[in-house]
Structures are given as structure tokens and as C-alpha cells.
Ligand code: PEP
């Protein structure tokens with residue numbers, strides 16, 4: 125029965141009572157963006173630019189970067205595209221951008237922290253994004269930074285992005301950003317929760333370790349509470365707060381996220397039909413009820429069971 129619902133589902137995303145839920149794709153290049161556009165994705169919620177450059181020895185020119193970013197805009201000529209600046213370092217080494225030999229790379233110079241020693245990497249990316257946007261005037265290009273931890277980082281990044289006429293956002297991956305969510309949202313136009321890293325840094329558990337999979341599930345109640353706080357912050361500020369980590373691809377959790385006030389869900393394109401079908405099966409009120417109830421759970425299994433009871 126569930127399979128039949130998934131096969132029969134058609135976008136755009138909405139709950140059973142017709143409340144819209146924006147379902148977006150995580151992509152890595154023009155080809156994956158075109159594949160996402162041929163499916164049910166309404167836009168791109170996470171363009172992981174570092175994946176273009178995993179084997180690129182030297183920094184590509186601004187023109188070359190603009191051409192690559194433009195391909196993703198072309199795949200969604202009138203859609204939203206959220207480009208993330210380089211998240212090099214840790215699990216995604218980029219030859220021209222990654223620090224050699226750190227003792228704790230997940231806690232080291234990764235994401236926006238690269239800009240401290242090498243600000244040109246970011247300014248070149250932003251210049252390229254500006255060119256790609258100019259070449260695709262109807263594409264709604266937003267730009268966000270990964271691994272933001274301080275308000276000053278957000279302020280500095282946003283001023284650089286806005287100077288190029290683009291919407292500026294941050295990823296919420298470090299618990300400090302949730303604890304100060306109102307201050308962060310004053311600085312930017314939007315935020316997107318990276319639940320993979322937010323879970324890793326909340327639970328102090330390596331996202332790459334199979335032994336720690338019980339800790340690195342976003343169903344951990346502490347993680348759910350942080351997501352709920354970020355969603356509530358977005359509602360207070362009337363600014364979009366989406367989710368672009370693996371959590372968005374879990375159909376039951378997607379309903380919970382919607383109930384927490386999360387404004388878009390971005391995932392691997394292949395996950396969109398299952399998420400869309402689950403959302404279409406429940407009402408907006410059921411999602412809100414599940415969102416409140418999972419916060420009473422004491423562990424991940426209890427949280428999952430509560431959601432299953434209320435949403436299936
Ligand atoms: C995340 O951390 O959840 C995220 C979307 O970013 P990445 O998986 O690329 O680190």
C-alpha cells in the first residue's frame with residue numbers, strides 16, 4: 125500500500141489538507157541538477173560546490189567556476205537554487221583548499237573557516253555566483269556558507285553576498301548557531317539546517333563511524349529539540365529555515381520537520397517521491413502534533429515510535 129502511494133505520488137509537495145511543502149534536491153553539478161529537474165524536485169536546496177573540485181589540483185578561474193554554477197541554474201531556469209560555498213576539509217578534502225594533516229579535521233579548518241587564511245577562495249566563489257546569476261536572470265540564486273559558528277562569521281559572509289545582489293544564508297550545523305538563533309537570523313536572509321553535522325557536533329560522534337550510528341541519528345531527542353528551536357526562530361523572524369541533511373529524506377521525520385516550522389526539505393532526488401507521498405498522507409495538524417510529541421521522547425527509538433503512531 126505504501127509502495128503504491130509512492131508510485132502514484134505527483135509533486136509539488138503538500139500535506140493531505142493542501143499546505144505546501146517545498147521539496148528540493150541536493151546536487152553536486154549540472155548533470156545531477158538536470159536529473160533532479162527531470163524528477164519531482166522544485167529547485168535545489170543544497171548545491172555542494174566542493175564536490176566539483178575533489179580532484180582539482182589548483183583553484184579554477186572565476187570564469188570556469190561561473191560556467192559550472194551556471195549549469196545548475198540552467199537546470200532550474202525559474203526555480204530556486206541554493207549554492208553552498210566550499211565545504212572543503214574534514215570528510216571532503218579539496219586539494220587546493222584543504223589544510224594538510226590536522227589532528228582533528230572535523231573540528232579543524234573546514235567550511236567557512238578556510239576563509240580566515242584564504243579569503244580569496246570565498247570572494248572568487250561569490251564573484252562566480254554573481255556571474256552565474258547574471259547569466260540566468262530568472263533563476264533565484266541564493267548563497268549560503270557551511271560550518272558557521274559565530275555571529276561575526278555570519279555578518280561578514282552576508283555583507284559579501286549581499287554586495288553582489290544575492291540572498292545570503294548560513295548553514296546551521298554547529299549547536300552554537302541554534303543557541304543564538306535569533307541573533308544569527310538578524311544577520312542573514314535564510315538558514316538551512318545540515319542535520320548530518322548538527323547531529324555529529326551535538327552528540328560528539330563522528331558521522332563517518334559505523335559503530336556510532338546509534339548516536340548519529342537525527343531522531344536523537346536532543347537533535348530534534350535543536351531543530352525545533354531553529355524552526356521556531358525562523359517563524360519569529362519570518363525568515364526561511366530549511367533542512368538539507370539526511371533527516372529530510374526520512375519520510376516520517378520529514379513530516380515532523382514540517383510540523384516544526386521548517387520551510388523546505390532538500391534531499392537526494394531519489395528520496396523525493398517517498399517523502400512527498402508521506403506528506404500527502406497526513407494533515408498539517410498531524411505534523412504539528414507529531415512535532416510537539418516527539419520532544420517528549422527520551423531516546424531515538426521512542427521518538428520514532430511516537431512519530432510512527434501519529435503519522436501512519
Ligand atoms: C549536513 O551536514 O547535514 C549537510 C547537509 O552538509 P554535508 O553533508 O555536505 O556536510
Ligand code: MG
Pocket residue numbers: 270297318320321
Ligand atoms: Mg555539513
